[in-house]
Amino acid sequence: MIRGGAWKFAWVQARTQTAVAVAALAAAAILAAITGPRLLHFYDTVVATCGSRNDCASVTTAFLSSYRVIQVALPPVLLVAPALIGAFWGAPLVARELETGTFRLAWTQSVTRQRWLAVKLILAGLAGMAVAGLLSLILTWWFSPIDRVQMNQFTPAMFGVRGITPIGYAAFAFAFGVTAGAFIRRTIPAMAATLVVFAGARLAFSYYVRPYLITPLRATSALVMPTESGPAPPLGAGAVKPGDLVVSDQTINAAGRVIGANGGVGPNGEIGIQVTHGRPSLAGVGACPNKFPPLGGGLRGSGGQPPADFNAAVQECIDRLGIREVVTYQPLSRYWPLQWDETLIFTGLAIVLAGVCFWQVRRRLT
Amino acid sequence: MNAMIATSAVGKKYGRQWALRDCTLTIPAGKVVGLVGPNGAGKTTLLQLAAGLLTPTSGTITVLDGQPGTSPAQLARVGFVAQDAPAYARLSVAGHLRMGAWLNPDWDGAQAEHRIARLGLDPRQRAGSLSGGQRAQLALTMAVAKRPELILLDEPVASLDPLARREFLQSLMEVVAEQGTNVALSSHLVADLERVCDYLVVLAASRVQLAGEVSELLASHHRLSGPRRDPGTLPANQEVIEASHTDRQSTLLIRSDGPVLDPAWTVRPVSLDDLVLAYMSRARDAGNSRRPGLEVVR
Amino acid sequence: MIEFQLDAGSGVATYLQLVQQVHQALQLGLLKPGDQLPTAQQVVARLAINPNTVLKAYRDLEREGLVRARPGQGTFVVRTLPRTDPAAQARFLASMTEWLRSARSAGLGPDDIEAIYRTAFRDCFAEGVA
Numbered sequence: 020m021i022r023g024g025a026w027k028f029a030w031v032q033a034r035t036q037t038a039v040a041v042a043a044l045a046a047a048a049i050l051a052a053i054t055g056p057r058l059l060h061f062y063d064t065v066v067a068t069c070g071s072r073n074d075c076a077s078v079t080t081a082f083l084s085s086y087r088v089i090q091v092a093l094p095p096v097l098l099v100a101p102a103l104i105g106a107f108w109g110a111p112l113v114a115r116e117l118e119t120g121t122f123r124l125a126w127t128q129s130v131t132r133q134r135w136l137a138v139k140l141i142l143a144g145l146a147g148m149a150v151a152g153l154l155s156l157i158l159t160w161w162f163s164p165i166d167r168v169q170m171n172q173f174t175p176a177m178f179g180v181r182g183i184t185p186i187g188y189a190a191f192a193f194a195f196g197v198t199a200g201a202f203i204r205r206t207i208p209a210m211a212a213t214l215v216v217f218a219g220a221r222l223a224f225s226y227y228v229r230p231y232l233i234t235p236l237r238a239t240s241a242l243v244m245p246t247e248s249g250p251a252p253p254l255g256a257g258a259v260k261p262g263d264l265v266v267s268d269q270t271i272n273a274a275g276r277v278i279g280a281n282g283g284v285g286p287n288g289e290i291g292i293q294v295t296h297g298r299p300s301l302a303g304v305g306a307c308p309n310k311f312p313p314l315g316g317g318l319r320g321s322g323g324q325p326p327a328d329f330n331a332a333v334q335e336c337i338d339r340l341g342i343r344e345v346v347t348y349q350p351l352s353r354y355w356p357l358q359w360d361e362t363l364i365f366t367g368l369a370i371v372l373a374g375v376c377f378w379q380v381r382r383r384l385t
Numbered sequence: 386m387n388a389m390i391a392t393s394a395v396g397k398k399y400g401r402q403w404a405l406r407d408c409t410l411t412i413p414a415g416k417v418v419g420l421v422g423p424n425g426a427g428k429t430t431l432l433q434l435a436a437g438l439l440t441p442t443s444g445t446i447t448v449l450d451g452q453p454g455t456s457p458a459q460l461a462r463v464g465f466v467a468q469d470a471p472a473y474a475r476l477s478v479a480g481h482l483r484m485g486a487w488l489n490p491d492w493d494g495a496q497a498e499h500r501i502a503r504l505g506l507d508p509r510q511r512a513g514s515l516s517g518g519q520r521a522q523l524a525l526t527m528a529v530a531k532r533p534e535l536i537l538l539d540e541p542v543a544s545l546d547p548l549a550r551r552e553f554l555q556s557l558m559e560v561v562a563e564q565g566t567n568v569a570l571s572s573h574l575v576a577d578l579e580r581v582c583d584y585l586v587v588l589a590a591s592r593v594q595l596a597g598e599v600s601e602l603l604a605s606h607h608r609l610s611g612p613r614r615d616p617g618t619l620p621a622n623q624e625v626i627e628a629s630h631t632d633r634q635s636t637l638l639i640r641s642d643g644p645v646l647d648p649a650w651t652v653r654p655v656s657l658d659d660l661v662l663a664y665m666s667r668a669r670d671a672g673n674s675r676r677p678g679l680e681v682v683r
Numbered sequence: 684m685i686e687f688q689l690d691a692g693s694g695v696a697t698y699l700q701l702v703q704q705v706h707q708a709l710q711l712g713l714l715k716p717g718d719q720l721p722t723a724q725q726v727v728a729r730l731a732i733n734p735n736t737v738l739k740a741y742r743d744l745e746r747e748g749l750v751r752a753r754p755g756q757g758t759f760v761v762r763t764l765p766r767t768d769p770a771a772q773a774r775f776l777a778s779m780t781e782w783l784r785s786a787r788s789a790g791l792g793p794d795d796i797e798a799i800y801r802t803a804f805r806d807c808f809a810e811g812v813a
């Protein structure tokens with residue numbers, strides 16, 4: 020056997036898709052190379068020193084709106100890249116051969132179908148992972164100054180388009196695509212199934228698995244009523260830092276029962292004062308035990324805002340009713356452990372799928 | 386090695402349908418074997434079992450004394466030309482030959498290129514734009530160039546025009562003459578096989594109906610015509626395959642291991658075509674008789 | 684070199700047709716001792732028939748002593764067939780016609796005559812009499 024014969028043929032069959040991927044990577048790299056250093060320079064010279072000039076707000080706004088087009092356009096490319104790898108590299112790998120009948124040519128050469136499949140899986144699978152990894156590297160590097168300002172790379176929207184997770188996604192999408200093709204035996208339905216399942220898996224993992232992979236930290240604190248002007252009060256009385264991932268933000272009453280979320284009562288986090296028989300009460304909870312200032316001008320004072328002493332009375336009512344806020348969160352220090360966990364889980368799933376695919380090709384497609 | 390293909394009660398089931406059933410054959414080596422039968426009779430199934438593309442549901446099959454499809458060594462000994470000669474549409478003729486060189490240890494590249502040139506195929510042309518006959522010749526070239534001991538062909542000339550058909554068979558016979566390769570090919574037309582096969586297997590209703598050397602089959606089958614007679618009255622060594630009667634006359638197709646001595650009969654030889662048709666209709670009638678009173682609904 | 688033809692619908696076995704064509708070629712002087720017969724490969728490349736058929740025909744010819752196979756070189760004609768004498772042919776045609784006429788007037792029909800002919804032909808050549 021010519022050593023590497025099967026590899027050479029697998030490479031020939033993958034030439035077109037490789038060219039497309041290399042072109043896309045090159046375009047992204049050139050774009051990043053041209054604009055990235057300028058972004059970094061802006062950050063280093065202007066934004067990082069904004070404190071000394073006290074113009075942080077305006078400087079930050081200007082910074083975050085620079086290269087807006089790239090900021091908006093580049094992440095979706097990385098978001099869909101694994102799905103495209105799964106659908107266009109994975110799904111046709113076995114399905115195309117079955118559909119066109121060329122498997123009757125490929126599997127009657129002097130290479131067993133197991134070896135044929137193994138070579139193609141490894142070659143295209145590793146290539147897909149490399150493409151996703153390189154794209155993510157470019158993106159993560161380019162966004163690094165922006166991420167330092169916005170501190171949102173831990174959010175569900177951003178976590179999957181930074182770091183090493185795209186490598187795991189690409190492996191999973193590719194392996195699923197090949198397996199779907201081996202079972203469905205038609206390319207287009209296998210592509211559709213791959214896209215749907217991949218999107219579902221990513222969403223499900225982001226919202227139901229990732230936040231709980233490591234038991235989140237819990238911070239109980241007083242529920243501070245937000246004033247309508249001014250900054251939002253820090254969550255967890257400062258335990259939750261900027262950049263941490265907030266998993267849940269619940270409101271509990273004195274007995275510890277959950278009565279609301281997002282900084283208030285009820286699912287929408289409202290704080291409402293009702294007047295019943297002349298006595299004020301906290302909507303959804305009960306009567307306020309404290310005294311309220313006279314509500315002469317109605318609940319709205321001058322300027323459309325409740326007067327300050329009214330707000331203080333509401334806050335006292337909240338505190339004396341024992342309403343507190345419980346925040347579960349993942350600190351930013353867990354960002355990289357969770358990146359690794361997620362990447363390894365998706366890669367592990369990919370390996371399991373590859374095994375299923377082998378079984379199907381070897382045993383069942385006869 | 387004595388047998389090209391040896392099977393013992395081999396069968397293949399898809400869901401609840403048997404594509405091939407209870408098939409026991411010992412096909413000797415050194416022959417050009419024809420598999421003939423109607424569509425759906427099991428010819429493709431048998432060939433794909435021999436190539437290792439399928440595994441049997443029951444029974445066993447050995448090819449050149451080895452297990453089909455299990456190892457690179459066994460795969461190298463058998464060449465397969467599938468129905469309609471599938472090829473990679475966007476890969477050129479030369480690309481296909483390179484594929485053959487990469488995937489087969491004993492590839493005769495010089496012979497392959499020589500054949501392609503002699504056939505007038507353009508090496509740079511993509512396989513998708515070749516005619517059916519050209520694709521069949523490409524597939525045959527790939528099967529031959531790996532220097533196998535056996536070549537299996539599934540209806541190789543079914544969709545070819547008469548000229549392409551003749552050229553393909555010329556090519557194939559040349560290979561057999563040159564290299565002594567065993568060949569098994571299938572067709573649903575006897576005419577395709579008559580010129581080239583010296584061993585015949587008739588498949589119908591998913592079973593083997595007849596198998597043997599062509600010369601022996603032709604010598605042992607006779608058409609008898611004479612006054613009307615009950616086929617049951619024939620001697621035991623004469624098996625009636627087909628019988629038709631008018632009120633005065635009977636015509637029988639019989640298989641006999643001895644000469645027909647009854648002077649009442651006029652004995653004539655049977656053509657291979659008529660022979661195969663007789664066995665095929667006997668199989669079909671046997672299938673229908675198991676379901677009395679049912680009409681075939683189209 | 685002789686070029687074989689095949690009459691697929693004639694009912695005569697292929698290998699016999701090849702043998703007959705060699706006989707005819709020898710009789711007509713188209714093949715002489717020392718001439719090479721086409722290789723099996725050449726024959727099947729033109730006629731698309733089984734190579735074993737060609738080999739069988741050549742073996743029969745070798746048994747008749749007309750050709751000899753030289754390993755690695757090919758099959759060569761070693762003996763010629765006597766030319767049939769046209770005068771002899773005319774004589775036998777005349778006696779045959781005479782016989783047929785008398786058979787007809789004796790009341791034998793075409794099928795009787797054919798049956799008699801075939802039986803006699805079979806008996807004669809089955810004994811290997813040339």
